[in-house]
Amino acid sequence: MAENTDWTRKTAAELADALAAGETTSVEITQAHLDRIAAVDGAVHAFLHVDAEGALAQAAESDARRAAGTLLSGLDGVPIAVKDVLATDGLPTTCGSKILEGWIPPYDATVVRRLKEAGLPILGKTNMDEFAMGSSTEHSAYGATHNPWDLDRIPGGSGGGSAAAVAAFEAPLALGTDTGGSIRQPGAVTGTVGHKPTYGGVSRYGLVALANSLDQVGPVTRTVLDSALLHEIIGGHDPKDSTSIDQPLPALVEAARQGATGDLTGLKVGVITELSGDGWQPGVMARFQESVDLLVKAGAEVVEVSCPTFVHALATYYLILPAEASSNLAKFDAMRYGLRVWPHEGASAEEVMRASRDAGFGDEVKRRIILGTYALSSGYYDAYYGQAQKVRTLISRDFEAAFEKVDVLVSPTAPTTAFKLGEKLDDPIAMYLNDLATIPANLAGVPGISVPSGLADEDGLPAGFQVLAPALADDRCYRVAAALESALHAQWGGPLVPKEIA
Amino acid sequence: MPEILGSSSPRGTNGRIEITRDEVAHLASLARIDLDDAELDHLAPQLSVILESVASLSEVAAGDIPPTSHALPLTNVFREDVVVPGLTPEQALSGAPEVEEQRFSVPRILGEEA
Amino acid sequence: MTDTLVAFDDVLASYDPALGLEVHVELNTNTKMFCGCPAVFGGEPNTQVCPTCLGLPGAMPVVNAKAIESAIRIGLALNCEIAEWCRFARKNYFYPDMPKNFQTSQYDEPIAFDGWMDVEVDGETFRVEIERAHMEEDTGKSLHVGGSTGRIHGADHSLVDYNRAGIPLIEIVTKPIQGAGEKAPAVARAYVSQLRDLIVALGVSEARMDQGNLRADVNLSLAPKGSGVLGTRTETKNVNSFRSVERAVRYEMQRHAGILDEGGSILQETRHWHEDTGITTSGREKSDAEDYRYFPEPDLVPVAPSREWVEQLRGTLPENPTQKRARLQADWGYTDLEMRDVIASGSIGLIEETVAAGATPQAARKWWLSELGRRANDAGVDITDLGVTPAQVAAVQALVDGGTLNDKLARQVFDGLLAGEGTPEEIVAARGLAIVSDDGALSAAVDNAIAANPDVADKIRDGKVAAAGALIGEVMKEMRGQADAGRVRELILEKLT
Structure with missing residues (x-):
């Protein structure tokens, strides 16, 4: 028995092993994370709602199952945080918006149901840009989340809460959602791992839609293996989501384990010409280039690939997304749930709608x-x-052409490291540029993972390395990311960890 | 940071894209958002900047290209016509700002019909 | 404000009418269009709802296969092309009874398009061209309270029930129907009535206008006679009986002419039909502000019915209506004139069911066209909405054939049926309507009649048998109609000859 083990420092895979070995209990692990949240979340503000009671009750049930030998999954008993854009039966779901303050859904998102069916205690709901619109989590109506690497900086967005919670050891695992990079970009700037699955690979039922044709739910973790483990729990066909793919998932955990052996012989890697070069932060580019070199060392063949239409991806995205969002958000009208504001006594339904939506x-x-x-x-x-x-x-065709030449495409995940809170808040265009490298994957529906590539020399902040694969080939993302992760960990002597939060 | 939004295309020849304050007010009305004057003053120029930055898209030659509305080529996803349990009225009404007679109580509706 | 109406004949002297009909058919699927909630009329408020049809954040739609099948069958029965590939679209507008503030509908890619239906009016056939039949979902229902009569104006607030939200609808839209002239109102009525018969024959909807399963919007415009152009139209909503369809077209023709005659122009607008007063009033103006911002529904994938499926469904179609009418006329032995009246009354389906339930074609026609047709007319409802079923009519006729009732007593049974007093047999028993054929009672009544009318009795004794009719009438009066007239006659003749 490890008396003084800090369970919050362990990966999900390590926690699962410790539970299996009888070294600890789910209640102990869950309590450790709740204690950690109590200690640091005042400074980080990763959580909008913490469900200590519920999480401990679920942990106790997990321990009982373990005693009875009726475990639900390999991660049974390992706690998780859930982005507040996913419906949770009985737990507040605000999407970071005032308009949903106090709303408690009467149903679970499919991914949340799958977490429960796999026995993962839910610690709480994480902060996000309002309705997932943003790249900094500063657009949350409940206050910004702070980057655990530097509390004066943004944690990325929209899923800054999930990334910061994992980076700050408040949770070993989290769920995020990615419409234009909301899993991967926060992963890059907080030094964590985040995977956006193939569109249709994970159910969107219960995900409060931002842009339905772009949204995907995915794992947010500290290691590639943990992402694969979580992805296998939440992924797969859901008859409640018409856009869900009715095919088995590829063997993701196996791919991650295989990649971690460090052998990429025979793999062809394409560096996307349009997503690197001038205008990108030199420290980010330096870490990217070193990572590419490590892939070569692992046996991969690296070539440059041009995707000429990618230069239009951001403009395309900023027309498609607002169009779908404007329709999705029409339902928030103060009639059936959420905030109701009366502009004056005796106001009409239409006047109440207008006032409530404005407020x-x-x-x-x-x-x-x-x-x-x-x-x-x-x-x-x-x-x-x-x-x-x-x-x-045309963007999808660029991907198709590229994937005829190479197995995966790579780029830096985001052009810069974390910027200062407030720096770009009133300059929408500057804010939108953060998603430059992540958006093409959403437009084409292909999977992408972000894995830490090191710290930029200028500011000592994390940078991310993105691996994109063809639709349905999420396993390639995990394999390549795991190979890079293992090579970098070997170099660094372990994962990169932010200094302790004061 | 260089201009990255559609940087490979030249600007259109028809000059700046302006979205007027009145247009913003009209759009806000369509979207049922009661913007006040200060918000209109603030939003109109921002929207013009955003629209200008996406304008290069119109110059991409895509005349014969089929539009993508779904990233995956799925068709015919149907459900059998079988009843499945839904919500209880209590659950259905649990988030309602006001409830009366097991119905959602809403402010008076103007106009005669939908 | 009172509208100036031009006499109907004068309208036709100066103008050509153009009609357009939009009919919404509520399907009788087990479940809603996009979720597994029951698609049934009524029910306690908000008991047939789920996250999807309530529009809760995060919920998603999944298409009901049976609704697609019904839509294709309707399209095929209307001689439409069936799309090889089509999508749902969002029609964006705000209204409290619409949970998502967009209606999931179809826009420029309807599942069925370019069809036709032949309708018969006064023995003449009009081909109504069908522009499209598309799928959409119904809205919830609002109850307006605090005001005077449940109408919106003056209401304090409204109460919304979403049980109906998401029930599948098929909207069938005609192309402009021109050239009907004076028959425009009758063509409109005949189209809706024959469309209903088709829907019933397909078995895809209860198709009751009074229950809102079938809802008609009537578009009408006038153009200067012989010009061949289309004038500005009005769309009259919620015309909820065949009779009202005819009246609404007639009214709008007269109203449009009144405005045009005075040099005015027609406002393109929605109008509301008032069943009680028989007039239309202005609804909301169709202005440019009505911008529905349609775009393909990203939560649903395209519908691409295979040609094999379409052909398989074509094999399930009922007989084509024109052939069916010819066959029924031959089977029933009706004259052309009789058949024309049956078609005009909208009771062809009712007669078919009545015959199927055992009545003879002539008896079925007699009841539906005379007695029940008159009652429907008096009540101002369509004969299909009268509340008497074909099975009941057949049961009443069986009682007549069996000698329990005569026609006069049968009418009283219909009174009882309309008053909801039970089955025909129960009504006969409860009201004591059975014919008296007990000779004791009849004999006494006959004796009374003879005693009271000695001169008539003498005539009969003298061989003027025809005079018996007067005595029979007396007896029937005394027996309050409940006597078997044939037996009365026999008794009189026995006693006097």
Whole structure:
């Protein structure tokens, strides 16, 4: 028995092993994380809601199952945090918005149900940019999340809460969602791992939609193996999601374990010309280049690949996303749930809708709703939404052509390391540029993972390395990311860890 | 940071894309958001900047390209016509701002019909 | 404000009407369009709802296969092309009875398009071209409270029940129907009525207009006679009986002409039909502000019915209506005139069911066209909505054939049926309507009649048998109609000859 073990420092795989070996209990592990949250979350603000009672009850049930020999999964008893954009039966779900303050869904998202069916205690709900619109988590109506590497900096977004919770050892695992990079970009700037699955690979039922044709739920963890373990629990076909792929998942954990052996012989890697070079932070590019060199050392063949239409990805994204979002967010109208504001006594339903939506939505949400309303309105549809859908096809074709030449594509995950809180808050375009490298994958529906590549020399902050694979080939992401991770850990003598939070 | 949004294409010849304050007010009305004057003043120029930055998209030659509305080529995803349990009325109404007679109570509706 | 109406004949002297009909058919699937909640009418409020049809954040739609099948069958029965590939789209507008503030519908890719239906009016056939039949979902229902009569104006607030939200609808839209002239109102009525018969024959909907399973919106425009152009149209909503369809078209023709005659122009708008007063009033204006911002529903994948499936469904179609009418006329032995009246009354389906339930074609026609047709007319409802079923009519006729009832007593049974007093047999028993054929009672009544009318009795004794009719009438009066007239006649003749 390890009396003084800090369970919060262990990976999910290590916790599962310790539980299996009888070295600890789920209640002990869960309590350790709740204690950690109590200690540091005042500074980090990764959580919007902590469910200590519920998590401990689920942990106790897990321990009982273990005693009875009726375990539900390999991660039974390992606690997890859930992004607040996923519906949780009986737990508040706000999407970081005032308009949903106090809303408690009467149902579980499919991924949440799968966590429960696999026996993972749910620690709480993590902070996010309002309705997942943002790259810094500063657009949360409940205050920004702080990057555990430097509390004055952003943790990325929209899933800054999940990434920060994992980076700050408040949770070993978290769920994120990724519409244009909301899993991968926070992963990059917090030094954690995040995977956006193939579109349709993980159920969206119960994910409060931002842009339905782009959204995916995925794992947020500290290691590649942990992401694969979590992905296998949440992934696979769901008849409640019409866009869900009715095929078995590839063997993700196996791919991660195989990659960790460090052998990439025979693998062809393409460096995307358009997603590197001038204008990218030198320290980020340096770590990227070193990582590419490590892949070569592991036996991979690396070539440059051009995806010429990627330069239009951001513009395409910022037409498609607001269009879909403007329609998705129409349901928040103060009639059936959420905030209801009376502008004056005896106001009509329409006046109450207008006032409630004005009071309940933040600036970024309003910006995008209006932009989307514009892009869909008659007379502009063809020029904006219609044209964006066509360019989207061209972006997919770029991927198809590239994947005829190479097995995976790589790029830095984000152009810069974490910037200062407030720095880009009122400059939407500067904010949008953070997602430059992550957006193409969402537009084409292909999977992508971000894995830490080291610290930039200029600021000592984490940078991320992105691996993109063809649709359904999520296993390739895990294999390559695990190979890189194991080579880097060997170099660093273990994972990169932020200094203790004061 | 260089201009990255569509940097390979030249700007359109038809000059700046402006979205006027009145247009923003009209769009806000369509979207049922009661923007006040200060918000309109703030949002209109920001939206113009965003629209300008996506304008290069119109110059991508995509005339014959089929639009992508779904990233995956799935078709015919159906459900059997079998009843499955839904919510109880208590669950259905649990988030409602006001409830009366097991119904959602909403402010008076203007106009005669949908 | 009162509208100036032009006499109907004068309208036709100056203008050509163009009609357009949009009919919403509520399908009778077990479950809703996009979720597994029961798709049934009524029920305690908010008991047939789930996250999807309540529009809760995060919930997603999944298409009901049976609804697609019904849509394709309707399309095929209307001689439409069936799309090889089509999508659902979001129609964005805000309204409290619409949970998501967009309706999942179809926009420029309907599942069925370019069809036709032949309708018969006064023995003449009109081909109504069908533009499209598309799938969509119904809305919830609002109850307006605190105001005077449950109407929106003056209401304090509204109470919304979402049980109906998400029930599958098929909207069938015609192309403009031109050239009907004076028959425009009758063509409109005949189209809706024959469309209903088709829907019933397909078995895809209860198709009751009074229950809202079948809802018609009537578009009408006038153009200067002979110009061949289309004028500005109005769309009259919620016309909820065949009779009202005809009346609404007629009214709008007269109203449009009143405005055009005075040099005015028609406002393109929605109008509301008022069943009680028989007029339309202005609803909301269709302005440019109505911008539905349609785009493909990203939560659903395209529907691409295989040609094999379509052909298999074509094999399940009922007989084509024109052939069916010809066959029924031959089977039933109706004259052309009789058949024309049956078609005009909208009771062809009712007669078919009545015959199937055992009545003769002539008896079925007699009841539906005369007695029940008159009652429907008096009540101002369609004959299909009268509340008497074909099975009941057949049961009443069986009682007549068996000698329990005569026609006069049968009418009283229909009174009882409309008053909800039970089955025909129960009504006969409860009201004591059975014919008296007990000779004791009849004999006494006959004796009374003879005693009271000695001069008539003498005539009969003298061989003027025809005079018996007067005595029979007396007896029937005394027996309050419940006598078997044939037996009465026999008794009179026995006693006097």
